[in-house]
Amino acid sequence: MPTAVEYARANSARFLDELKALLRIPSVSTLPEHKNDVRRAADSLAAELKRLRMENVHLIETAGHPLVYADWLHAPGKPTVLCYGHYDVQPPDPLDEWLSPPFEPTERDGNLYARGAVDDKGQMYMHVKALESLFASHSGTLPLNVRVILEGEEEVGGEAIAKFVREHPEQLKADFALVSDTEMFAPELPTLCVGLRGMIYTEIEARGARTDLHSGMYGGAAPNPFVALAHIIAQLKDKDGRILIPGFYDKIKAPSADELKTWKGLPFDEEHYRQTEVGSAQLTGEPGYSVLERTWARPTLDVHGMPGGFTGAGAKTVIPARATAKISMRLVPDMTPQESFAQYKRYVESLKPVGIELSVRLIHSGDPIVIGTDNPYIRAATKALRHAWNKDTVFIRSGGSIPIVGDFERHLKIPTVMMGFGLPDDNLHAPNEKFHLPNFYRGIESIITFFEELGR
Ligand code: BES
Ligand code: MN
Ligand code: MN
Numbered sequence: 001m002p003t004a005v006e007y008a009r010a011n012s013a014r015f016l017d018e019l020k021a022l023l024r025i026p027s028v029s030t031l032p033e034h035k036n037d038v039r040r041a042a043d044s045l046a047a048e049l050k051r052l053r054m055e056n057v058h059l060i061e062t063a064g065h066p067l068v069y070a071d072w073l074h075a076p077g078k079p080t081v082l083c084y085g086h087y088d089v090q091p092p093d094p095l096d097e098w099l100s101p102p103f104e105p106t107e108r109d110g111n112l113y114a115r116g117a118v119d120d121k122g123q124m125y126m127h128v129k130a131l132e133s134l135f136a137s138h139s140g141t142l143p144l145n146v147r148v149i150l151e152g153e154e155e156v157g158g159e160a161i162a163k164f165v166r167e168h169p170e171q172l173k174a175d176f177a178l179v180s181d182t183e184m185f186a187p188e189l190p191t192l193c194v195g196l197r198g199m200i201y202t203e204i205e206a207r208g209a210r211t212d213l214h215s216g217m218y219g220g221a222a223p224n225p226f227v228a229l230a231h232i233i234a235q236l237k238d239k240d241g242r243i244l245i246p247g248f249y250d251k252i253k254a255p256s257a258d259e260l261k262t263w264k265g266l267p268f269d270e271e272h273y274r275q276t277e278v279g280s281a282q283l284t285g286e287p288g289y290s291v292l293e294r295t296w297a298r299p300t301l302d303v304h305g306m307p308g309g310f311t312g313a314g315a316k317t318v319i320p321a322r323a324t325a326k327i328s329m330r331l332v333p334d335m336t337p338q339e340s341f342a343q344y345k346r347y348v349e350s351l352k353p354v355g356i357e358l359s360v361r362l363i364h365s366g367d368p369i370v371i372g373t374d375n376p377y378i379r380a381a382t383k384a385l386r387h388a389w390n391k392d393t394v395f396i397r398s399g400g401s402i403p404i405v406g407d408f409e410r411h412l413k414i415p416t417v418m419m420g421f422g423l424p425d426d427n428l429h430a431p432n433e434k435f436h437l438p439n440f441y442r443g444i445e446s447i448i449t450f451f452e453e454l455g456r
Pocket of ligand 3 (some may be wrong): 090119155190429
């Protein structure tokens, strides 16, 4: 019988074909017209898990998109892993910037291009194919106990999985969670992510006049909600990027001296980052903090869009009756979404210009998290990565958010191993998202080796 890694290598072409089939399903969770596609993706994953001989495979219906559950719990005395992934994807726009269609997975230069290739279908599928390889090489058994939970609304901050974790912790009982939805710090550098920022995603609506008005007839007398929002937004951050919300920084816990030292030692070229990743004339942010500190360990505030008013071609002279701004803040330990949102709302309301009504609304939120590295699962993961990549693992944080990781810690009382194989230039959420195919294959091998190590 081949070893699991040998099996994975012998079947790699089929694994890739199957991943392509999954990527062809446009499971965009935020767009109502794709609701059925999201379900099709869930169905196809459930069918595949069943085929592998996972047990108790079923969809868990929620108020939003379904969860997919599966388990195999016949390794007494061995640890139980909870494998998490998300099968929903971001919208593909702007479409005209894609070199190949987002839902027609295309190989170029050793990369697979498609929406969801790395975030997170491709990475989630590594778990599935690692399980297949282990079943095939261990006479239809696994070296450890496995539960799988997949969600279809990670990209929209959906509450369904958090609710399920809160209400049914016993159904997800495990010793640790494995999440592959993060990046490696650099190509060929095995990485475990041990910290994520949290977030609050908000919307401010400003209302002025009773209805849209002719700006010539009423300009000078009627309040303009866009100008009102501009005034408010301009007071949220100073020129240095410091957030001006009173109390916002009070609970921040600085990274440990050890962590800061590790970050200093990472192969990071700020100029290369500015040019190739960001592509702006200059980087911005709080003076006195490195880029890694600013993006991993400091909160931030960003404006995503301001729907409303006239945005068509040409000119229309109107004073819109209402305007909105979508604004999010990333949080770091020990900030909490509840308190940060309350501080923000109070401050925004205090900035209310005359003649304007404001509503400040929280759309979704997630807690920040830092994972301790002193546990057997992180140790086994490091060992497996050394085996698969021939290099020592680096521990990083990430500025992104995966809210469920905090819920796993709080409600299941388990640590999460964030073993991701994305690369910094994978274009997550952007046109031409890709997965570096050697990472797909080596990721599968890493996970196989990790599980075998835990089953020893
Ligand atoms: N996989 C990402 C988060 C991520 C990206 C972590 C890169 C580490 C490195 C995840 O799918 C994501 O995009 N999360 C959202 C949060 C959600 C609540 C909308 C995010 O970070 O904006
Ligand atoms: Mn993701
Ligand atoms: Mn994402």
